[in-house]
Amino acid sequence: MIDVTRAEVSIDGVGLLAPTSMSVGRGEIVALRGPNGAGKTTALRLIVGQTTPSAGTVTVSGRAPRPRDHDFRAQVAAMIGLPPFARDLTLLEQATLIGITWGLPTDAARSDAGEVLDELGMSRLVDRFPHELSSGQTQLAGLALTLVRPADIVVLDEPEQRLDDERLGRVISVLRQRADAGGTVVFATHSDRLVADLGARTVLLQEAA
Numbered sequence: 001m002i003d004v005t006r007a008e009v010s011i012d013g014v015g016l017l018a019p020t021s022m023s024v025g026r027g028e029i030v031a032l033r034g035p036n037g038a039g040k041t042t043a044l045r046l047i048v049g050q051t052t053p054s055a056g057t058v059t060v061s062g063r064a065p066r067p068r069d070h071d072f073r074a075q076v077a078a079m080i081g082l083p084p085f086a087r088d089l090t091l092l093e094q095a096t097l098i099g100i101t102w103g104l105p106t107d108a109a110r111s112d113a114g115e116v117l118d119e120l121g122m123s124r125l126v127d128r129f130p131h132e133l134s135s136g137q138t139q140l141a142g143l144a145l146t147l148v149r150p151a152d153i154v155v156l157d158e159p160e161q162r163l164d165d166e167r168l169g170r171v172i173s174v175l176r177q178r179a180d181a182g183g184t185v186v187f188a189t190h191s192d193r194l195v196a197d198l199g200a201r202t203v204l205l206q207e208a209a
């Protein structure tokens, strides 16, 4: 499903990602690990097509990532950094809107939005505006907006950021369900617990020279 073959990234001779290969199948959970600066975020950007390899190849379902292509975007939901929030919409409204933009009728979109927010422990916060959230709650809101839409592949950069143990447990449970339903999950992380509890296969990245 995701094939990365000796992909590397450099800008003006500076290495961001050393030659990296990995293959991720449908329903797999894969964790990218390695020290700060090893290129985990860069590798995720390659998979979602936000950056292109300087050498090597990256394919998703047999084709190079095409982030401007609707079919590709329908396949991949990603959170690499916090997503933009709509300042004047509540969490429930934003999550509902995303479902509608992906083709769900309004009632179904609202119900799915409520469900994802509930699973992430945010049912008390559905009527809050983005500026009314703590940093951990903002992280969960970003995850909710990413996970509320249908997608075969979920790509997350350090989903554990800013979360306490209880909230991290909720994220683990939502990602577990996603994989159990056949979804593919690829994430970069510094959290041993996230990797262990999800039973994720680890791909270890080394810093580029």
Ligand SMILES: Nc1ncnc2c1ncn2[C@@H]1O[C@H](COP(=O)(O)OP(=O)(O)OP(=O)(O)O)[C@@H](O)[C@H]1O
Pocket: 011, 014, 015, 016, 017, 034, 035, 036, 037, 038, 039, 040, 041, 042, 043, 188
């Ligand atoms: N726009 C850029 N121009 C030059 N170098 C960059 C750029 N963006 C990132 N880098 C460098 O590329 C390398 C890989 O960065 P990346 O963010 O992918 O690492 P990471 O493994 O995700 O790190 P962390 O664990 O700190 O999040 C780092 O050395 C970083 O300094």
